Amino acid sequence: MTSADHDHGEHDHSELSETELRVRALESILTEKGYVDPAALDLLIETYETRVGPRNGARVVARAWTDPAYRARLLKDATPAIAELGYAGRQGEHIVAVANTAALHNMVVCTLCSCYPWPVLGLPPVWYKSAPYRSKAVKDPRGVLRDFGFELPAATEIRVWDSTAEIRYLVLPLRPGGTEGWSEQRVAGLVTRDSMIGTGLPKAPHEVA
C-alpha cells in the first residue's frame, strides 16, 4: 500500500496470514494465561456486528425530524436524549448533536485517531480512519464531499468538528423535502450513515419508494 493509505484490499492481502497467525496465537496465549474468556470476545464481536450500528442513529434522527420537542432536547443535551431511545455507553459517553441548515453543513472527523460515536453509528468505516479523510477533512472538506460524489453549494458554510476529546458528534441532517406526513419509521429509512457524519446526504423520497 502507499504508506498513508489504509486500504485493506491492497495492504492486508500480503500480510494477512502473518497477522492472522499472530492474533490467533495471541488469543490462545491470553486464554491459557486466564486473562480473557473467549466467550466474552465472541459476545463483544456479536454486539458490534449485529446490535450497535447506524440504524440506531437513524432512529434518533427520525425522531428529531418528526417530534419538535425531541429535536429541541437532542440539540440542547444529546446524551440523555439519545439515552431515551436506549443508546448509551462506550464511545458515546458525551454526545453533542449538530444540526445542518440550508446555510450550514456540518462534518465530523477525528484527525488524531478515529473517535466516532459508537452507540449511534457503530464502528467506523475504513475511510473514516484513513489518512486521506483525517488529513483532508479539516482543510478541504468540500473536496472530501466531492470524493463522496456531491458538491456543496458555494454559499453554504461548512463547519468541521474535530473530535479531539471524549465528546462525540452526531450530525442531524436536513429532512428531505417531499416527506410531509411520513411516519417516524418511514423517514428513518432515508437516514444514511454518511449523512450523520456529514459526508453524505439523506436519501431522497424516490430512492426508497
Added chain:
Amino acid sequence: MDGAHDMGGAAWSGAVKPEPDEPIFHAEWERRAFALTLAMAMPGGWNIDMSRFAREDRPPEDYLGKSYYQIWLAGLERLMLERGLIAADEIKAGAPLHPAKPVEKILRPEGVAAMLHRGGPTERDAARPAVFTAGDRVRAKMIHPSSHTRLPRYVRGHIGSVERVLGCHVFPDSNATGAGENPQWLYTVTFEGRELWGEASDPGLKVSVDAWEPYLEHL
C-alpha cells in the same frame, strides 16, 4: 507527541475512498484483535489515553504502514509487554512460556453488556471555575510535548474563539502517563479556515477542536 497520527491538514494523502457495502470487519483476525483489545483493558488496568499513546508512539513508517487493526494489535502487545502480562519470547513463540501474572478481574460474557453500557465517562467535578467563557478569543499554545497530547499541530499558535464550555474532563496528557486524571476544563474552540490555512482557504470554512484549558492562552 508530534507523531504521524496527527494528520490534520497533511497534503500527501490523496482522495478519500468510500467502500460500497463495507463490512464491519474485513477479516476474522480483525474481529479477534478488536475484541481482545476491549477485553484486555479489564485485567490490564490501562486507560484509554494509555491505549492511544501505545498505538501512536511509533515511527511514522510503522504507524503509516500498518492498517487500523494492526495498529490496535501492536498497541495491545506493547501495553501487555510493559506490564509483564506477556513476554516478547511468548509473542515470538506464539505460545505461553511463563506463568501468568495474577490479575484482579477479567471480562466474562455476563459482564459485557454492563461494561459497554458503562463506557468510560470523563467528566469530573471541577475544583475551580472555568477560566474561559463562550465568546472569549484564545490562542492555542505553541507546544510540542514529547509525551501524549490531544492538541493537534494544525491549530497550535492559531487564534480562535471559545464556542462552548464542555465541563471539566480527565486530562489525557496526565492520564496517559499514569500521573492521574488531573481534570481540566474543556472547551470547543472554533477557528476560521483562513486563520488555519491562509488566504487561499475556503472562506466559508470553520473548524473546531475540543481543547483543555492548559492548551489555551488568553490573547
